Each structure stands twice: as structure tokens, then as C-alpha cells.
Amino acid sequence: MRTQFTFILTLCFALVLVWLTSGQRLLDWVFLMPDVGQVDDFVIAWVLAAEDWKQSLELEDNFGQTREWLHGILGINE
């Protein structure tokens, strides 16, 4: 049971790391979700606070850079 939780926690940590070091905005995904009234407001408020915090860290978009580099070496034109 403990290993299962370690596995899940590592995945969660990796997700946060990916979100922090990429240009992906959780807010865009939240707005795509079905409108569920007050729950929506609660989630959006939390996500907005998180996005503000991420902005304040001024981290680079590593995902975008990796993507550009990979597409460059593979000769893929978007």
C-alpha cells in the first residue's frame, strides 16, 4: 500500500513540476470543464491563485523549448 502511495505522490509531484516548468496553464483546462456551479468558482479561485504564484516565480517554458528543439531535429513543421 505504501509503495502505491509513493507511486501516486511521485506522479503528482511530477505533474506539478511539469506545470511549473511549462507554458501550460491549468486555467485553460478549468474553463473547458463542465460548469458545475459553486464548485467551479471554488476551483477557479484556487487555480487563479496558483497561476499567479507560478507567474511570480518567472520560470522558463522548458516544455516549449524541448518541443521546439525536438521538432527542429525531427524536421517537423507545425
Next chain:
Amino acid sequence: MLFPTLAFVLFFVVVLALNAAVFDRGAWRKAVLLTASYAFYAAWDVRFLALMAGVSATAYLGGLMVVRPQWRRLALVGSITVLLLILGFFKYFNFFALSLQQLLEAGGLGRDFTWMSVILPVGISFYIFQAISYVVDMDRGHVEQRRNPIDIFLYISFFPQLVAGPIVRASHFLPQIDAPKRPDANARAEAVVLILVGLFKKMVVANYLSVLIVDPFYALPDGQNLFTATAAVLAYGIQIYCDFSGYSDIAIGVALLLGYRFTRNFNQPYRADSLRAFWQRWHISLSTWIRDYLYIPLGGNHGSKARQMLVLMTTMTLAGLWHGAGWNFLIWGALHGAGLALERRWALRLGALNMVVVLVFVMLLWVPFRAPSFAETLLVFEAFTRVESYAPLTLTPFALVLIGIGLAMNWLPLSWRDGSVRTLSKAPVILQAGLLALGTWLCFAVAQEGVAPFIYFQF
């Protein structure tokens, strides 16, 4: 919600955590998975939740009544009829409405039926097939009766296999609902490998082959020649394999992380040395479903050789029509049926060349499957007769490498995959999760912008 999206990754991590938290509490575990499955389906279209619940209720009631001798026949015929009518309505209504409109127009009685167009609910075939198999298996005594409707509702809607299979049998899945196996190091390693291989097949190989070769080719088949037609036909064969088997790999991996094991759905189908072997390796859960619930009830291997061949032809033609109402699917199914029937009478005895003959036959039959109409199918085959053409595709090195990778995935020994699972199973759990995250991240980075739906969602 599609597997290769960040939305699904977020959804899955939450479900994985909740499932792990209530893993030892049967009722809670079922409630979590059922809620997650309905939320997963609602992300497409909340209106069809009632349809899925209705199908599940039909299967549940059918299963309850079919074991009572006085109700047996009525329950069996009644529930299968209701399920097939639902499937038929959603799959074929538009075709018949359009045909009626054309017929009336030809007779000078123009009527516009386009306002009556029906949306095809995603995955309807798959969950209806599971519902039918549950009722039939109850009747055959292959499954123990379930009094708790949640078991049946979860069996029909379990989100990893909900929209494109694998079609899981009740006899295989229901016992697991009561006692799923907490994923051990081996299961986790297998799941990580399956999910990463599946993502790579879908997001990299299938999607790029579609964009770089298949779609441009089928947009202008009359401008192509022998070389580009060969590349495009091969590319589509690999695209559909990587798309569909990639989805199945992810589904099996996701289920495994939740504690449920599905059976394998693809087994290197292009290595088959006969058509029969191909169908034993391609979309195995559907092939065996068709065998058990259509081919055998129609007569199967009983009777004369001619009768067996006729049953094979009929079964495969119906399987073709299941993909959609249209000449192309009919031709695809009928020709596969004819091939299987002829093979039963005259088996191929060409040694190693058997594989080549089967591969060419299967690849060429993907043409009517992919082409939007019969006229376009003919245009594709015409391209094989030309060496010069006015607008041939540009085949980039990357696209050709993808064809090579796609083919290699069919021929590389399975022991390689098993070996990587064994190695990963010995790694620390943090490394397993880290590899899953890193691999997913890389697949997303290589993939194109946007999300291409899976080919089999339309069926």
C-alpha cells in the same frame, strides 16, 4: 476526454489516488470507479449518460430474468433486441434518413431530413457489445448472477475500456470487481511500459503518419502514383494499427494501475501467416466476440464446407457493416470473409511468403476502409498503375522513419517488451513513476499541437 490529453492525466491521477485510498473497501471502491466512469463519459456529452445507464439497466434486468426458466427466452430475446435496436438506431438512422431523402427526391417528392440527424454516442458499440455478452453469458451459465446493479453498471461503464475497448467479458471482469489486485512492482512496470508504448504509438507514429502521408494522399488520390500510393497504403495500415493498438495499450495499462487486468487486444497482427491468424491477432476482443456471439450461433464450423464458407462470409460482411452503413465497409468485410472462406478450402502453402501475401491483402483492403467513397477507392487503385503524376506527395525522411518504426513494432520480439518490464519491475517505485511522467512529457513534446481523436471512436 481523450487519453493523450493533460485533462485525462489530471483526471487519472485523482482517480488513482481515490481508488488507492478506498481500495480495501469494496462498496466505496465501486462507487469511486462508477462515479469516475460516468464523469469520464460526461466530459464528452452529458446527455448520453442516460443512454449508457439505460443500456446497463437493460443488461442488468436481462441478466436477472434470464436465469428464471419461465422468463428465459423472453428475457434473452427481449434484452438483445432492445440493445440491438438502440445500436441500430444510433449507427444507421442517418444512413436510412439520407437514403429515404434521396429516394423521395428521385421520385420528385423532395424532403429535407437533415434536421433529424442523430449524433453517434462515443463508444456505444463497445458498451452494447459488453451488455449483450453479459446477458448471453448469463444464459449460457458462464457468469454468476449479480444482484447488485452497481456491479453491472460498473462493468458496462468502466472508463479505461469504455469508448474503444478492449471488449471485456463479464466472466473475466466481474470477479475482479470483488477482488482487484493491488498493483505490485510487476504490474506497475507493465502498466508504465504499456502506457508509454501506447502514447508513443498514438501521439507520434499514428498522428504524424496521418498528417504527413495518409490525409494528404486521400485528399487527392488522383494526383498520386505507384510510389506514393504504396507509401500511403502502408502508412494507413501502420496508422490504424498504432492508433488502435496504442489506445488498447493505454487502456490496459490504466486499468492495471487501478488493479484490473484486461486481456491483450493486439498481438503483432502483421506477422500473421494466414488471414485466420491475422484475425486471431487483430482486435482480439472484437474478433472473439464476433466468433462467440455471431459466428458460432450462425452455425460456426458445423455442416458442410460450403456452409461453413457461407457462414464465414456472412459473419465478416456483418462485421464490415458494423463499422458503418456504406459500400466500402461492406466490401471490406465481404472480401475479408471471402479470403477467410477461400483459405479454409485452399490453405496458403508458400512458406515464408505466406506472411507477405497476407500483409499485402490486408493492406490493400484498408483502402476501402479508409477511402470516403467507392469512387475514391477506385482512384487509389488507379494510382498504382501510374509512375508519373501531377501532384505526388513529398515523403519526408521523418515520415519514412515512422513507417519503419511502425513495421518494426510488429516484428520486434515480444521478449524485448517483457525484458523491459522485468528490468523496470526491479527499479524503485519513484523511478517507475518518474519514468511514466518523463515519457509522457516527451510524447507530448514530440506530438503535434491539438488532439487527434482515435480512429475507432467513430465506430
